[in-house]
Amino acid sequence: MIKAFFKEYGAWYLLYGLLSLLFFLTFYLYRLPLVYFQTSFIFVSTILILLSLGLYYRFYQKMTSLHFFLAVTNLDNLNQLEQPSDKAYQKIIAALIQKEAEAALVYQSDQDKIQQMIKLWSHQMKIPLATLSLMEQTNQLEKESVRQQILRLENNLSRLMNYIKFNQNQSDFRFESVSMRDILVDLVKKNQVLYRQKDLSLTIEGDWILKSDKKWLSFSLAQILDNAIKYNKPGGKVSIRIQDKSVCIQDTGIGILAEDIPRIFEEGFTGYNGHEHQKATGLGLYMTKQILNHLEFDISIQSQVDQGTKVLIRKR
Template identity: 25%
Template sequence: MNENWKIFKQYAPWLALLLCVDGLSSILLWLADIQSFYALMGFIILATLLLFSVVFVVVCNHEHKKRQAFESFLSSPDDINEKSLLKLCSDAEKEMILLLGRVLREKNDSIEQLLTRVLDYEEYVEAWAHETKTPLSLLTMLLDNRRDELPENFAFKLDYIRNRMQEFISQMLFYSRLKGTQKDYLFEFINLHTCIGEVLDDYLPLLEEKRFQIKMQVPDIFVYSDRRGLAFLISQVISNSIKYSSDTCPQLCIKAVRTDFNFVLSVSDNGIGVRSCDLPYIFEKGFTGDSGDGRKKATGMGLYLAKEIAKDLNILLNVESEWGKGFTMKILFPIVDDSRT
């Protein structure tokens, strides 16, 4: 209906012109023969309106067909759709359609080439990361089996290097996964206590080295999520707590509760925290803030990736922090009906 009204407004001047011609003809007829004027005036106006209505219906059908052909041409600017559109266009429009078709086909070819390059890059990054995991696994096995034979400081440095490499590789894999054309998430019910315990085991050497006091109050809550994505999200929060921990008596408090609408997992530390002016930007890509020398060496990718993963997993993230008094991340999971919950 709106399209017909637009077409009517486009051709309304022609109707006005016809009515003006009718008016002029009526005046001349009235001057020539007033009896004929009274006899023919109604017929002239009715014929004009009928003629305009017939032409208007024909024009509307033609415009609708042209619009449909144009939409098909835009979605797929191949030769078939182009020829179908050209049949409905005027000579002046045909030149523009031919130019538009050539430009669109060139753009589509460029996009296809870029997509191919992106897919190749994704495959290379994933293959490289998976290949790199092999020497990391060997390093982990060496540390586990020969830790007693290594000097304590040396073993800690190797643990730190291994942990950082593993974290960077995981970040790279998840960044590639987030920006990729396909996301292979597998949603299932996950025991939150078990998932957090596995993440803490990965960071155990660093937590022990920095003498963290860990308080964990997480009952057997089952959340519906992707296991790898959730573990990565939690690992980024814990990693931040370790990086920016307090120099004396560092603490990590992890607890989970159920509210009316969500499961809420809180991860709190007593580290340096975040300045209030930086707090709104901590999830932005590459943002490190101005919170000491530690953040100058940061990449600003951890919390950004955590936020992006949370979006995909339908998880909400809320942060609370006071400069010099710690940092709290609240992870809100939607409640999904399940007998275990």
């Protein structure tokens, strides 16, 4: 503690020593009686010692309070430090504690949401697993049906992993030249078994070469196409029209209630369709909106109940 004290106040003691030396040289060179210098030196040194004891006591209290603060993180123990600089440090420490508490609260909230989503997705993944188990027990493992359930498992797992990665701000974008048509064709091919299951017809018109992140753009479009399949009617249609700086995906599904459309991009919002069909997590369109914002796209939805939904994506 003494070493730390002299480290903090050492400059003042060095200044005192230099001034004393200058006074001594002055007395010596002018041949003044050194007894006067000696008397004044003893007097000033006595005052310095008393002042040092007081400073050391305050320094000891300050260091003790700071060490106690580090141990229990209690600002009340710093109230005895009344110097202006100490008060300024107290404000800084209080602000840092507040900021850390807010960050911890946000982190805990994010973790809670992730846990909830994992539980929800786990429930959704049980459905195709139970279906596969039943098919195996009844010896009805038809190739097409197995592929449907496996595809559902893959899609659900992909959404979960991408949600976790996106929620943890790990979505590093890599921009390259991509074909919008090629991305959509690949997504259709991947999910063709689901289209056949509902006997859906699909058309793709046009193309658009642009600079974007292929993986995240593909993920966003996959959410829209998944909804076009999920909420479409058997024998329905999905039409994709690609133009320069825009993509329009339209289906003939059950549509969306007018009162649900303003909230369709909110995190966790499922609306009437999600509750009715028990298939929605309320995160697909939310993530789509957030990712497209990062990629500098705007997305809008128009829909009428029992007539279908139209999703328009435009480049800013």
